[in-house]
Amino acid sequence: MTPVLSFRDVWVEYGDHVVLEKVNLEVAKGAFVSIVGPSGAGKSTFLRLALGQEAPSRGSILLDGATLPPEPGPDRGVVFQRYSVFPHMSVLENVMFGARCEQAPLTGLLVGATRRQARADAVAILQQVGLGAALKAFPRALSGGMQQRLAIAQALITRPRILLLDEPFGALDPGVRLDMHELITGLWREHGLTILMVTHDIKEAFKLGTRVIAVDKRRHDPHAPHRYGSTAVYDFPLDDKRKTAIPKEIAAMTSGA
Numbered sequence: 001m002t003p004v005l006s007f008r009d010v011w012v013e014y015g016d017h018v019v020l021e022k023v024n025l026e027v028a029k030g031a032f033v034s035i036v037g038p039s040g041a042g043k044s045t046f047l048r049l050a051l052g053q054e055a056p057s058r059g060s061i062l063l064d065g066a067t068l069p070p071e072p073g074p075d076r077g078v079v080f081q082r083y084s085v086f087p088h089m090s091v092l093e094n095v096m097f098g099a100r101c102e103q104a105p106l107t108g109l110l111v112g113a114t115r116r117q118a119r120a121d122a123v124a125i126l127q128q129v130g131l132g133a134a135l136k137a138f139p140r141a142l143s144g145g146m147q148q149r150l151a152i153a154q155a156l157i158t159r160p161r162i163l164l165l166d167e168p169f170g171a172l173d174p175g176v177r178l179d180m181h182e183l184i185t186g187l188w189r190e191h192g193l194t195i196l197m198v199t200h201d202i203k204e205a206f207k208l209g210t211r212v213i214a215v216d217k218r219r220h221d222p223h224a225p226h227r228y229g230s231t232a233v234y235d236f237p238l239d240d241k242r243k244t245a246i247p248k249e250i251a252a253m254t255s256g257a
């Protein structure tokens with residue numbers, strides 16, 4: 001089966017600062033890939049590549065075997081750690097805005113049957129994320145967890161096949177995180193998503209992922225810290241048995257998580 005995403009010898013360089021080097025990776029459809037690694041290793045850069053927000057300096061990225069379009073598209077959704085909601089829009093309007101941008105990119109206007117459909121779609125996805133009773137609320141009235149639920153709904157409204165999560169639960173309390181784990185696992189299954197999730201929480205990575213990738217430098221020049229970039233240094237496919245045992249080399253890498 002063609003992988004949904006392929007990274008082929010991908011490099012990212014800013015001037016002489018090498019951030020990623022020689023990244024070779026294939027992601028199967030339906031995988032839940034957790035990405036861990038030290039701060040500054042290039043994890044967010046990696047997600048921006050998959051989103052199409054940034055192009056590699058060298059190498060190529062394929063989406064379903066074809067060159068990844070050089071801009072974000074409706075087939076890829078993204079959620080960041082802190083969501084910048086539109087504060088002047090209600091929950092429902094925030095989600096409908098995503099549909100509007102996709103369907104009427106020039107005018108931003110949806111009318112008649114299209115508008116009714118967009119509204120119904122937005123309500124349905126908001127119900128799935130547990131915000132069905134908060135359609136008219138404004139973001140400032142929502143807790144951090146509810147705001148992340150809204151961010152997820154907004155990412156899913158274009159029916160993406162790939163969902164990119166950049167430390168989505170990093171700012172939430174432990175109890176709320178557990179609820180979010182259930183939510184994201186359910187959405188992953190129901191929507192048949194392929195997920196790439198960056199996290200600082202090693203336990204979260206192993207609990208949610210079907211595969212855990214650690215991004216770090218393979219080589220280091222103490223006199224020129226930017227000379228070498230990071231790559232996928234560990235790549236663990238998980239079955240249920242392995243989920244209980246976090247490999248020592250990974251545990252050591254993300255200290256404090």
Ligand SMILES: Nc1ncnc2c1ncn2[C@@H]1O[C@H](COP(=O)(O)OP(=O)(O)O)[C@@H](O)[C@H]1O
Nearest residue numbers: 014017019037038039040041042043044045046
């Ligand atoms: N647009 C950019 N220009 C220059 N350097 C950048 C740019 N984006 C990221 N970097 C650098 O790339 C490195 C990796 O950043 P990032 O992907 O955000 O790491 P992580 O998410 O793993 O913490 C950092 O050293 C950062 O300063």
Ligand SMILES: [Mg+2]
Nearest residue numbers: 043044045166
């Ligand atoms: Mg980051």
